[in-house]
Amino acid sequence: MTPAIALENISCTFVSRDSRRERYTAVKNTDLVVGAGEFVSVVGPTGCGKSTLLNVAAGLLQPSAGKVSVFGEPLVGLNRRAGYMFQQDALMPWRSALRNVVAGLEFRGIARDEALDRGEQWIKRVGLGGFGDRYPHQLSGGMRKRVALAQILILNPQILLMDEPFSALDIQTRQLMENELLDLWLADRKSVIFITHDLEEAIALSDRVVVLSAGPETHPIGEFVIDLPRPRDVAEIRLAPRFIELHTQIWHAMKGEVLKGYSRQQAA
Secondary structure: OOEEEEEEEEEEEOOOOOOOOOOEEEEEEEEEEEEEOOOOEEEEOOOOHHHHHHHHHHOOOOEEEEEEEEEEEEOOOOOOOEEEEEOOOOOOOOOOOOHHOOOHHOOOOOOOHHHHHHHHHHHHHOOOOOOOOHHHHHOOHHHHHHHHHHHHHOOOOOOEEEEEEOOOOOOHHHHHHHHHHHHHHHHHHOOOEEOOOOOOHHHHHOOOOEEEEEOEEEEEEEEEEEOOOOOOOHHHHOOOHHHHHHHHHHHHHHHHHHHHHHHHHHHO
């Protein structure tokens, strides 16, 4: 079966901000393949290039070497079959929650009444029925994340690219949002690349976890199939013996890279 997205032998080299002559390679010879309907999390030390790979998958960054394909076709320009959820939401403060959700439809020329009708449905699907007229500053962090999620899903992308979307939330709200995401994902099984520093989050959500080495010249050092049953409750699944086994196995693979990355940060 043709994968939803395939990053093959990707390298990303940048010019140093301090010198036009000095270059550094953030990601080197990296492969990442995500099947149709597969939920894949990418974990690794801070600064290892996780977001760089996500930007390559989104078409926001042209790799220095390698190729990117989406459902078997070479990616040229922006990946218009993907929706991107950033760590910080990009809600427009002058628009209500509902008007934020329908912004993408309006930009695509969908008639106002149709856009608002579809927006109301998505506001309800993400658990914000009755809050569509609130503005971003009137919403909690979790509510804003729900709006941001609806803003992406209303466009029906085939691929979701998610860059630590819940990292700023408190633990209770975070687990609620993780369960919300899983429920929405199970409804139509979009392909997901989920970037996170939280190994527990990665295991609780994913079909597969990819571990990256510490930078520079990041590359995958391990890939683990998460054979936990679905549907999952992210709080309860953490207590399962198999979850603990997987956590121990993956942490053993990545611990040295985390310590290496931390040492480099301290030295810098």
